[in-house]
Amino acid sequence: MSETYKTSDHYNGKTFLNPGQNDLKSFWQVLKWKMTNARVEWPKNVPIKNFPLRMLAPDEKVSATWINHSTFLLQFPGLNVLTDPVYSERTSPFTFAGPKRVKEPGIPLDILPKIDVVVISHNHYDHLDLETIKKLDAKFHPLFLVALGDERLLLKEGIQNVKAMDWWEEVRVKDLRFIFAPSQHWSARSLWDKNESLWGSFMMDSGATKVYFAGDTGYGKHFLDVKSRLGAPDLALLPIGAYKPQWFMRFHHMNPEDAVKAHIDLGSNRSIAMHYGTFQMADEGIDEPERDLKLAREQYKISEDKFGILEQGQGLSY
Template sequence: MKIKKLRSMGVYILSFIFLSLIISFIIGCKSSKNVYSGEVSNHYNGKKFVNTNGNKENGLKEVFKFLRTRKPGVWTKDYETYSRDTLIENNDTDNIKLIFVNHSTFLIQLDSLNILTDPIWSDRCSPVQWFGPKRNRPPGVTFQSLPNIDLVLISHNHYDHLDKNTILELQKEHEPQFIVPLGVSHFFKRLGIDNVIEIDWNEEVEFKSIKIKGTPAVHFSSRGAFDKDKTLWCGYLIEGSKKIYFAGDTGYDEHIFKKIGNKNPNIDVSIIPIGAYKPNWFMSSIHTNPSEAVQIHLDLKTKNSVATHFGTFALADEGQGEAGKDLKIALLKNKITTDRFIIPDEGVFYEF
């Protein structure tokens, strides 16, 4: 009886892997049809984008080791399920207002403009909604509660940062201006969306009363099997009456973040990722751990920081709440108070 169960389990696992490969192959073919081509730079070699510090995403050998040795922490479904469901008004103050939706999605209100970062309201960060990483908590703001969205910033094309369903709904209801890294506009054009601007590292564009500058990051890109690093990844500096830095999704690099801080002094608020960092040997090339997030805060010389990229999707091996605990330990070690580097509650206003 046990042998039959083991065989059935083996068949299930092989079927699951086979199905995953088929899905990856199909999506990879579609994603690779239109890729970026442009001038060679220190982060584009003529064929693909690269990290300036030489960091690369893990190969199959490391991926199989990760899957074989995983020790994932515990997550609880639907914990802290508060969702703001009343219409959010425009910000008529001179302050920055931030609302953490969850994962890497923030509503930023600056100079009467409403800005979203990496919006995802779907149940799964996946090419399909019946398979892939599922939410452990609902969005902290319902989609219907959003004010009119003027601008959407996309850091890169991974499914937890560029969600097709949400993009289509935003276009239908708000028709915002989308700003994306090099190569990512092809995704929007295939959806029939033309109100999109591509941006390179250190390139600046103006939108109404503010300036948006693309900033370097340490990561990678792909939506399928054959489009790896064919589009760029970046962070953003938002400058109006005040200055906001959104790091996107990134590993740590001292040179990059000190340079951003030196070239852009007096940042009022920095939004810095703290999650998806365990095991460190596997994740450190693409994600910052909480200790490194604190170092980014120091490198930038930012007045305030807010944590992001945690608490929603179990994308690595740290357990629920572990990122926040480790961040508090790192803050204490560096004698930084928790009101200078906030772990935000979802659906709650923070003013700076």
């Protein structure tokens, strides 16, 4: 990594880290998981419903449509945003191996409305999909907001409209503020670049409404920090999948109970689940996250209206 970033509690001059934490799994721990896993097989293909493309009405502050995995179309007045867009068949460096989608995207790429901004939380293949990014750049030439270090990937592909962000840095586009906030995760695209780029979440604040996109994260105190520094979101998009086995996944991926606790910590008015049901990234079954979310809501006395699920292609508006 040739770039030099400012040293901080999350950058030591060579690699990025989670402040006060070090839970990167070793090769032997990965091997243990692969040799002892109790993986529940997913179906090869699950049809999705066809929902009409939801467009923001003049009296609405924001519309959120779940496309797949961690990809949402967020429509604010005068500005359309995509989060972690993934349209490829596999979330992998290879076209012939790696997690393969079992559900088609809820909004086909060719019928997306004009995209103004794309936010990318980190560089894992199920969040930073270069083929999708190149297609979006060719069609819309949006502004790409990425974590420190990930600008190199995009610039190498000839994508010029890129802004790399550190934690708590802010970018304003029209009337919408994008604040890059912490998450608890890690980064790598290969065996040789571990934690050479940052990871994080985004708060999007229009003045009339706040939307929080958690990216990919384990449960930690950063949710309280986000609320303290940026205020409670009106809408939070929170991951609930890729959490089994817990001994291996928990630090970097929330289970549904963790996500409910994050919803509470954030003081979110309403939350939507994501990061499940499209690509099998861990050992749980395809329906387990939804079932476990229901149990967690009951445990913490959170109504389905306050923390619910959408089908791929389904949206809601405020």
